[in-house]
Amino acid sequence: MDTLTRFELRKIMRRKSFYAGIAILIAMILLMISTLVTGAWITGKDGKELKGIATFPLRKEYNRQLAGPLTVEKAADAVNRHYKLWHDPKNLNEKGEITEEAYAKYEVKDEQIDSLIRFAFSPIGEYNYYVINKLKPSDAQAFYEKRLEKVRGYLNMNYSYGNYSAEDMAFFIKMNENIPVPFQMNYVTGWENVFENLQYVFFFTAFVIALCLAPVFSGEYLSGADSIILSSRYGRNRVIVAKLKASFIVSLGLLVFALTTYTLLMLGICGFDGGNASVQMIEFMAPVSYTVFQTYLWAVFIGGLACLLVGALTLWLSSRMRSPFPVIIAIVIFLIGPMLLKESKSSRLFNHMMHLLPSNMIDSFNRVTSYEVYHIFGQLIPEYKVMAGFAIIVIALLLPLTYRAFNKHQVV
C-alpha cells in the first residue's frame, strides 16, 4: 500500500465518526441476534415450550435425523408417520387434536419436512396447516410435481402491476426444472436466522460507511485543508486515487467486520450446519439451484455491492458538498426514503427501477430467491444479477465523477 493511501486510511480511521460507526454496528448486530435468539422456541421433549438458546440443539437433533436427500420416499414416510399419529386415539385429546405429549414425542421431530409437504400441497397463495392430514403416503410421490404446479400457479396469477409474460413464465419454469432434485435437507435454522436480519446488517453497514466517508472530500473543504492539498504536487491526482483506495478499503473492512461478526455469532449460537442444504429448505419456492451457502454468498455479494454503491455515492456527494453534514443527511434520505415508498400496484417497471436502489438491493436474500426478471437487449436476466451489474456500473461511473469534482475544485 502506498504512503498516501496509508495516510488517508489513518485520517478516516482516527475520526470519532469511525469509532461511533463501529459502536453502532456492534450494538445493532447484538440487538438483532439477541432478538432472534430470545424469540426462538420449540416444543421440548417434556411437552413444555422451550425458549431461547436451548431450542437450537434440540431442533438440530431433530432436523439432523432427516438430513440428506429429500426423496419422495422420505416425504411418503413423513406423511405415513403423520397419518398414524393422527389416527391413533391415544395421541388425541377430547377435541380430536393432537396432545402435547404426542406432539413432543413424534410430530415436533418432523416439523421441518411436514412444513415443506404442507407448502407443496397447499393451494396456490396459501399455507394450509391441515392439508397434510388429508394426504396419503402415496400422494407424496407427487411432491416435486406439486411444487412445480405451485410455481406455475404463482406465475399465472393476475397482478395489478402486470402479469408475467409467456416468456417470463417459461424462463422461471426452466429455472425451476434445472434445480436438482431431490432437494438436500439439513438443519438450517442457523442460516435461516442469518438471512432473517441480513438486510438490516447491510443497512447499518451502508449507513456507517456513509458516516465514515462523508468527510473524505467535504471535510477537506470545511477545514480549509483543500488549499494545501490542491496546491501540492500530488494534490490533484495521486491523493484523490489514495482517498478512493482508502475509502474502498474502509468500506470493505466495515462490510467484512459486520458480516463476519453477525454471521459467526449467529451461526455460533444457532449452529453452522446446513450450508450444503438446498436453499428451498428456507425459501421453498426459490427458483435458483443454489445451496444455502451459495445463496448466502450471492446475498452477501449483492448486499455488499449495495453498500459499496452507497459508499461511492457518498464520496461523490462529498466531493461536491462543502460539509460532511449535508452529505450524511442526503444519504440517510436516500437510504430510508425508498423504504417508506410502497411498491407500485400498477407498474412492474417502476418496481424494477425501485429495486435497483441500494435500500431495496440490501434485501438481497429475497432478491436472489424472487421471481423477478429484467428484459435487457432481448435477454432475460434474473433481478439479482441485474442488481450486481447495475451496482458495478454505477460505482464505475461515480468514481471518475468524484475524481473530477475534487480535481476541478476551486478554493473560493
Added chain:
Amino acid sequence: MLELTLNQVSKHFSAKKAVNGISTRLTSGVYGLLGANGAGKTTLMRMICGILNPTSGEIQMNGQEISSMGEHYRDMLGYLPQDFGYYPDFSAEEFLWYVGSLKGLTLPAAKSKARELLRTVALSEVARKKIRTFSGGMKQRLGIAQAMLNDPRVLVLDEPTAGLDPKERVRFRNLIANLARDKIVILSTHIVSDVEYIADQILVMKQGGLLMTGTVEQLTTTMEGCVWSCHIPAREAEEWNARYCVSNLRHEGNQVELRIVSTVKPAHHALLVAPTLEDFYLHHFQDEQVAVTDEEKERA
C-alpha cells in the same frame, strides 16, 4: 532565474471584482502584499497557487502558463493559506509526513525534512503531540513548516505572522530572510512592520487592483511632506482625531502629541516628520478598514 508574470489577472465573483486586471512581474525576492481586508490579497494568492482560476488574464512561470504546468508547477510551490484545517488527530510530525508525501517526498525524506523544520519552527519538543493540543501560534508555525517542506521555489504565505508572538515574529522574519535567496516569496500581512522588515518589494492592493509597487523607501518617499507632528491640549484630541488621519497619539501631561498624515499642514506649529510605511498605509486606506498596528495586535 525565476520569473512569475501576472498579465491582466482578474477574478470576478458575480458582480464583485475581487481582483481586477493585475499585471506585474515577480523575480527572486520577498514581496509583501499590503491592503485592507477585502482588497483581493487572498484571492490573488489563491490564483498564484493555482487553486482558483482567474476569470481572465494569465499567470505564467518562466513564460509558461501555470495551469498547463500542472504537477510541475505545484512541485515548485509552498503555500500557507490564511485559515486552514489541520487534522486534529494527527501529531505535528505525522501532519508534516503527510504533507511531505503530498508534495512528492518519499517517507524517509519527509521524515528527515520534517524533523529539520520542526526544529526550525521550535516545535521539536511537541512533535509527537496531537495538533488538537496546540495553541494558535503553534499551529501557525506548523503551517509555515509545511509550506517549506518541499524547499519551494515559490513560497506564498497568507498572513504568516497571524497568531505569532513578537519573539516568534522576529524568528519568522529571520527565517524568511534566510530562505529568500533564489526564491520568490510572496506574503501578505496586516502587520505593517512585518512587511516593512521583510519585503524587498511591496505590492499595495486596493479594491482588487494594484495601487502601487515599490520598495519601502520608494513608497514612503511618496509620503514626504505629508506627515506631521504637533502638540495640542488633551481636551481637543478627540476633535483632531475626527478631523485628521491620526497615525499616532501620545499623552504628555495635559498635552497630547499627534502624528498626523495630511497633505496640508494641520496647524501652524506642526512639524514635518519622516514618513513610515504605516503612514503610507493610513493615507491610502483611511477610508477602509484600518490596518492592525503592532501595538493593537499585541493588545489583542
